[in-house]
Amino acid sequence: MDIVTHCNVPxxxxxxxxxxxxxxSPGDRETQLESVLSALQLAISAEHSVVQVSDAAWKGDGxxxxxxxxxxxSNRQALLRLGQENRKKRAENKARGLAR
Amino acid sequence: MKNQxxxxxxxxxxxxxxxxxxxxxxTWAHFEGTPFAKPxxxxxxxxxxxxxxxxxxxxxxxxxxxxxxxxxxxxxxxFETSELSWDKETTHTDDRQSYFPLExxxxxxxxxxxxxxxxxxxxxxxxxxxxxTINADAPSIAKACGEDEVDIALLxxx
Numbered sequence: 001m002d003i004v005t006h007c008n009v010p011x012x013x014x015x016x017x018x019x020x021x022x023x024x025s026p027g028d029r030e031t032q033l034e035s036v037l038s039a040l041q042l043a044i045s046a047e048h049s050v051v052q053v054s055d056a057a058w059k060g061d062g063x064x065x066x067x068x069x070x071x072x073x074s075n076r077q078a079l080l081r082l083g084q085e086n087r088k089k090r091a092e093n094k095a096r097g098l099a100r
Numbered sequence: 101m102k103n104q105x106x107x108x109x110x111x112x113x114x115x116x117x118x119x120x121x122x123x124x125x126x127t128w129a130h131f132e133g134t135p136f137a138k139p140x141x142x143x144x145x146x147x148x149x150x151x152x153x154x155x156x157x158x159x160x161x162x163x164x165x166x167x168x169x170x171x172x173x174x175x176x177x178x179f180e181t182s183e184l185s186w187d188k189e190t191t192h193t194d195d196r197q198s199y200f201p202l203e204x205x206x207x208x209x210x211x212x213x214x215x216x217x218x219x220x221x222x223x224x225x226x227x228x229x230x231x232x233t234i235n236a237d238a239p240s241i242a243k244a245c246g247e248d249e250v251d252i253a254l255l256x257x258x
């Protein structure tokens with residue numbers, strides 16, 4: 001929500017679900033269809049830029065909202081190592097000409 | 101807007117990369133103003149396509165992937181999604197229809213709710229380079245949509 005509104009897109013339909021299933025949870029055909037229909041309706045009917053929040057909700061509890069990319073003492077060292085590996089890989093890619 | 105608490109992705113991302121030792125905070129590409137155009141046709145006369153971040157051709161190394169316009173007839177049964185950032189602790193991407201609505205669009209076309217599904221869908225790589233996204237990938241997709249006479253493009257990132 002915050003990233004897309006920051007980008008200033010003309011129309012945005014927000015499903016408040018964990019990242020990975022933007023149209024609806026796995027197997028939830030009803031929400032998936034509703035998402036596409038709502039997005040198409042927004043495309044046709046909006047008179048100005050608009051953000052619309054759907055009724056879609058994750059079936060479990062809301063803990064995923066707290067956990068996603070969370071940094072705390074339990075993963076601080078692991079993240080630092082991950083960053084070091086990431087920078088090393090990027091440097092290697094660049095040296096091999098794998099960059100845009 | 102409803103009284104709902106949304107995940108603060110920008111703040112979370114800043115802290116996540118800061119914890120990885122990146123000194124420069126990530127900045128998101130954005131428009132200064134909001135581009136807006138209202139379609140001049142009813143939905144039943146519209147050709148519809150999809151823009152996805154799910155990877156169709158995973159053999160191309162991630163750092164040099166470019167936007168691709170791919171016939172819907174070549175839609176992979178499983179896209180590659182493991183290199184993308186999504187909530188791998190909470191959910192999965194085994195159900196393609198949870199992020200790529202080919203079956204739904206075909207059904208809507210069959211029912212006459214949209215005119216038809218476009219010949220091609222579009223892959224856009226998730227990369228750090230604003231330049232690559234704004235100057236190369238986005239114009240490439242816009243050009244292909246023009247060639248395919250697309251009226252509505254649904255951007256559905258993972």
